[in-house]
Amino acid sequence: MIRLQNVTKTYKRGGDDEVVALDDVSIDVDKGEFVFVVGPSGSGKSTFMRLLTREQFPDEGEIWVAGKNLVSLRSWKVPMLRREIGYVFQDFKLLPNKTVYENVAFAMEVIGKSRREIERRVPEVLELVGLEGKAQALPHELSGGQQQRVSVARAFVNNPRILLCDEPTGNLDPTTSVGIMKLLDRINRTGATVVMATHDQHIVDSMRRRVIELENGHVVRDQSRGVYGYAG
């Protein structure tokens, strides 16, 4: 489902100063897997996620996502790639002047789904994330955990094959985080591949899923049923 082959990505930081974000990295993720990507800030986690949505372009190497070669993908086809991917952010990124229902429906509207399809699918997904009673609420009326549920609902509403989560529990307290992880687990069980970048040691340790650890742009560990650090 996701394959990186000898991928290198560097950022120019004025003049000849270069920062190597990913250095000759190769990663394979199969369909239906649940993968944690861990590592300190600046280890290359964000770059990895951005390469998958074609927000960034690799300097070297090959990337395949959902059967598409991202290096040779024409830019007008990028929207099609992104319809295969759901994206959950640390800071939710909900539209503040739209209700919960409208925020989720928005993701369907802008890719041209019909009104009937939207009216059928949005309540279904809100029920999946446990927010069926909050459809008409505005984001600021919700707790952080509820807002993140809306964000997950929006990411999942178009039935993506891949769910990318960038520190989804970073702004949430531990109890709420567990709820979000249960939700992501449930989505994973429907067949979606989940890739989650995180700093949250407890979550990684309790889930016991595959862990890829990055450090200074290298994969230093790739372990199925792993924990956050060697110490654990």
Add this chain to the structure above:
Amino acid sequence: MRWIYVLTEALKGLRRNLMMTVAVILSVTVSLTLLGASLLLSEQVELATDDWVGQVEVSIFLCDGRTCPEITEEQREQLETDLEEHQVVEEVFYESKQEAYDRFVELFSDQPNLIESVDADVLPASFRVRLQNPQLFAVIADEFAAYPGVEEIVDQRQVLDQFLRFTNVIRNAALIVAVIQLVAAGVLIANTIRVAAFARREQTSIMKLVGASNWYIRLPFVMEGVFAGVLGALVSWGLLWASVPRVAAQLRQEIELMPFIGASEVIAIGPLLLASGAGIAALASVLALRRFLDV
């Protein structure tokens, strides 16, 4: 593509940014009014010159017995032969009194009062002459002025030249200002659209990540610009429609014997004004968004 979405987003954007929208509309109005005015002036010149004298450079008016003894058949034939054989003459044709009147009636069909005031008999017959080189008017004037039965020889180009020079200066000035103003309007539109895109960057970044196509993201912004452009064009059209026929009517009273454009010519340039307004706005918007909204 859901057009309702595109249109409501565009209208929302225009309302949110009302002052800028007003500035864009006014600036488009000014530029297109000038553009329209210079186009209409060109049409006026064409109408006045083409229909008035056509390709004729020299008119030789013949005596009809009013101010000088009427030309005889013999004199007329002699004059025609001499003209045709003259080396600087390219083409000669004769216009009888009746033909002169018919042309007059046709030319001023929009001014029945003028036609009524002129007798069919008043207009003189003439030879209309085209020269190989228009500068050689003096040669013809010298040689034929003394012919019996010739009343007057007129260099039509000279009559026209002053008129043409004057209108050309005005038209070119209007055209230059129109183009500069149009560029300014384009820059203003580009800037407005960029501000609008910046104000909605959260929304667009989400649209990008859920896979909305580029045009789906851009179209509301482009439509926002095009709305303002078309609105400006409509206002300028209205201004021209309200003013040009009035000015023409005024001039018609002061300058006799010249046809003027009217409301129908103003209406005819409308589509062009609308297309220019929409075109410049669309172009400016697309350019403004090209870098801002790239994937």
